[in-house]
Amino acid sequence: MHRITLLFLILISNILLAQNEIGNKLVKDKFLKYFELPRESVFLHTNKTTYIVNEEVWLKGYVYDRHNGKPFSETTTVHVGLYNVDGKKFDDYHFKASNGYFKGNIAVDSMLASGEYYLRSSTNWMKNFIEDDSFVQKITILNEKLIEKAKSVREYDIQFLPEGGNLIEDAPGVMGVKVTDANGYGVKIVEGSVFDTNDTQVARFYTSIFGLGKFNFNPKAGIEYVAKIKFDDGSTKTTKIQKPSKVGISFTVKSVNNDQFVISLTTNVATKEIINEKQFYLLVHKDGHANRIPITFPKNKLYVSKVLNKEVLNKGMNILTLFNPDGRPIAERLIFNYADLLDAELEISKLSTASDSLNIQVKLLDTAKALQNLSVSVLPGNTISYNQKNSIYSTFYLKPYVKGFIENPKYYFKDVTPKKEKDLDLLLMTQGWSRYDWTNIFKGAPNRFFEFENGIDLEGSIYNKGVTSNDKLLVSFPDNRSRYLDILDNRFLIQRNFPVKGETLEFTLIRENRKLAKVNIDLNIRLGGIPNEIETTWKEKADFINDNDSEDVIVPSITYADNTINLNEVTVIEEKLKTTVEKNTLIPKYLSRKMTEVTENLEFSLPYVTDIIRSRGYNVLEGLQFGSTSRVIIRSIIPSSFLGGSTYPVPIIYLDNARLPNFDILYKMPTTEIESFMIDKTGSFEGARGAGGVIRIYTRRLPRDYNDQYSRDENVFKYELKEGFEPVKKFYTPKYTSYLSNEFENFGTIHWLPELQTNENGIATFKILNTFQSNVSFFIEGMGSEGQLISAEQTLVVE
Incomplete structure (x- = not known):
């Protein structure tokens, strides 16, 4: 009898183990399938973020393959939409990309009113995925004399966010705190305290400049808790903390040193009776890369800790998902691995000075990352027109994995210190689950409905009478290429072309008898779908202003020598139209x-x-x-x-x-x-x-x-393209009437280099206009052919 019972237990154990392995394999297969199609990210580096009407937005784009960590060479077309503060589209632009890069410029239209605008960059390939991988960059346009100061009312949103997503009664864990204002920006509080129903203080906490904090918390069964928060103006607010679940597992992660971190699972008696010694497992993953780590609660223990080497982590972001024995995700935590990511430092120096120019050198200090393709914005040292909150680091390493709004993401990658590493970990702890919803992952892999755009098709119509399919249409391109086109029902097709806006195509009809004739045609150019509206992801961060305070920001008037940027109102009066017409035999x-x-x-x-x-x-x-x-x-x-x-x-x-x-x-x-x-x-x-x-x-x-x-x-019909890819123009340095004015120091532009190539020694040189500034600022972003990234800001003192 005992032998039969033993055999039965062994059989049941093997069946459960087999089911667990099948469930684990199914999860991993679903995960790998979901990330089988490569994901791309786009970063847009603009020469400034504040523009005066009639200026140009000079830009350089980078397209990144997140799975392989390299430039995304398959992408040849990037679509950029310009939206107002309410998310309504004003215009769209299309740029030709090559080997992961694109460049161009956008004119700041005089029809744009002063205010905030958004540049949204995306590709056709991104439409295959539920997750929105578009990049949104905020810019400010000044087109009036007075700009009203942004005001903010004292309204706060207070959230308590347990680490890993689970708050369990009688199970110690870590509670995150997030305090934001009406626009979603973090609010630093003076002090926060947690009290139980007996008015006993059980925890204290503070928040960072981004409104984030945390504290250890062990909620007891049947006890309600409240938090009392004091703000810097002396006001206070009391709010309830959510009730804990009766069963579940608390999940925490903590860095031990530069090489190790520890994960801890804690539960209560009620949950332990359910799970016994069943095996859980942790999936450490990112963009289709994954490591699986088994975890089991010891017998008669309500917690388990595991020290892991950081070698199991991917570089950059890591998503740690905890699965129960049934293969269901029950907790998740994001952690960041800075190792070997931000070593591409550089230094800028002045080599020589001429009467009208400065010879500048950029030198990368890490020769292993020497070959770089950089974009460099050069502005006066006292500029207030560059307020970029994103960098190529934050765009490719952070934003694709976080579903919530990130205030000033560039902060976590500029001059990194142990404090900033802790601040980023606090951000990720309070973000909870990643952008990738496991419900979507289990539903199946994304469908490949949208392909990489390799040029576009131009559909044309011929308005001449008597045209047949035996005729041919000859088209000549600006680069002296020519192509014969078939005609069907007075229509023709030019496949996989990269038409440039403003260029002229020449058409000649070749009749069946080989005689030439002039045609009258029209082209239909369809360049990618850009949404007419987007959700504006953030408002400008505003200080608290008294309602009686009516101060305004004075927008300067900047005058160029050749073309004037004048912010005063201009009225155009249309003269009475003439009604005399030259003799035209077509007109009855x-x-x-x-x-x-x-x-x-x-x-x-x-x-x-x-x-x-x-x-x-x-x-x-x-x-x-x-x-x-x-x-x-x-x-x-x-x-x-x-x-x-x-x-x-x-x-x-x-x-x-x-x-x-x-x-x-x-x-x-x-x-x-x-x-x-x-x-x-x-x-x-x-x-x-x-x-x-x-x-x-x-x-x-x-x-x-x-x-x-x-x-x-x-016999030639010339057709000027009204739509198409943006032409690539050479940057020109505006000519200002004075380089010593406050207006120039605040809003002026000195130079822009969209493609600065460093040599095998990591060195590149270039010249900039000598504007006689005491110091000049350089804002640099870049990506090498192997995917090495760089982001730097330096100010050079010019003697």
């Missing part, structure tokens, strides 16, 4: 006196044809609208009596006497391309179908800069 005689000639004043005041139509009382929507494939929608603002009182009719539009089937060809068509127009809102000549009015547009027969070359190219 009965319409000639009704045409409006396009003058230079009109071109300046209304730069696009759709602006003219809108100014004449039509509702014009541009860009793809929800539920529509049309890029331009034009409707009357007055309901039609013919079509019903709630119907807003569409006008009939003729372009060079050809009626347009849709209005997409008008999308961003410059006014400079048309010679004259007529807008008849009555549409009387069209009968009932003209309820929305009739618009006739005639393009210029000859450009203003007509020359002999144009006559030789009489």
Whole structure:
């Protein structure tokens, strides 16, 4: 009988062990599958963060493969959206990337009001994942004389966050504290105390400048606890601490020294009776890399500790997930391993001085990380226009793994000290679970619905009559390449192209009989989906200001020698339009006196044809609208009596006497391309179908800069790209009237280098304009071909 019982226990034990191993393998398989597709991160380094209207935002982008720790070479297209403070999109831009880098600039539009804006960078590949890997950079634009100071009311959010996510009664653990203001920024408190129902103090705590703190806490069964918090203005607030769970496991992590850390699991009697000596395990993971560590509570023990070497950790972020014997995640903790990450230090020196320039040297001190691709912003030493809260370190090493808002993430990687290491650990402890939800991981791997963009396809339409599929279309590109295109149903396709905004493509129709003919075409360029709205992740941190305080910030007026940035209000008065038209054989005689000639004043005041139509009382929507494939929608603002009182009719539009089937060809068509127009809102000549009015547009027969070359190219149709990738411009140093003014010291720009390459000795030299500043600041970010990163800020004293 005893032998049978023993055999039964062995059998049951083996079955449970086998089930545990199957569960563990299933978890690991699900985990590996979830991270099988590589994840990328984008960092945008801008030359400043505060701009005055008519300046340029000079930028350098870095694309990083988090799994392999190298530049993400597969990405060739990065989309950047500009959003206002409410998260509404103002414009979008597209940059060509190569080997993990891209560069460019964005003009600060005069239409932008003063305030905060966001630059959001993303790729098509990122759409495959639930987690949002886009990068958001806040900038400030100044476009008025007075900017109202940000104000903050004294409203606080107080949270108590147990380490690992579990607060268990009669189980000692560590409780995190997070105190924030109305905008989500941390608030440093004078003192906090925890009291039980007998008003006995059981714990005391403080918070850092980011509003984070912690204390040891052993909540007893049946006892309620409150915290009393004192703020620096003398006010106090009392709040309840959440009730602990009756069963569960408390999970804590603590660094022992530079080489070791200890993990501790603590539970109570009720939980121990359930789990007995069953095996738990800890998964140490990051971006598809994982180490599995088994843990078992000893018999008759309510706690277990395990000292581990930091060799089991990945460099940078590590996610420690605790699984119960059934393979279910029950606790999680993020810890950071600084080892060998931030050694790429550099020094900046002045080699020589000339009358108009300074010769500067950058030298990397670690020759093992010598070859770097750097971006360098050079500003006056007293600048207040660079307030970057992110760095390439924080963007690639920290932000992808944390789901909550991080106040000033760059802080944890600049001039790292043991205190900053503790501050980062406190941040991660109070963040709780990572950005990767295990519910999503168990559901299955992400689908590969979106591919890496290798250029884009240009879809074109031909408006000539009599074009057949036996004809060919010859397209010539600005780099002197040419390509023959097939024509099907008056449509053609240019595949995998990188069109640059503002460049001109030349088209010639080759008839079946080999004769050349001029074509009239339009191109549909679809460059990646950029959301029309985003959630604004943070507001500007504001000091507490008395309601009666009405101080404003004075925005300086900065004047360049060649082009003036003037923050005073400018009013543009449109002159009366001329109505005389040069003789044009396309225009019927009965319409000639009704045409409006396009003058230079009109071109300046209304730069696009759709602006003219809108100014004449039509509702014009541009860009793809929800539920529509049309890029331009034009409707009357007055309901039609013919079509019903709630119907807003569409006008009939003729372009060079050809009626347009849709209005997409008008999308961003410059006014400079048309010679004259007529807008008849009555549409009387069209009968009932003209309820929305009739618009006739005639393009210029000859450009203003007509020359002999144009006559030789009489069979060539030149199409200027209104959309496309941003052109890469060479940085120019603005010319200021004075380099010694406070305005220049605060807001001026000295130099910008988007691609500074260091040699095998880690050295690079460059020249900057000598602005006679006593000190100059250098803001440097960089990434090498093997993924080594660098971020540095240095101020050079110029003698």
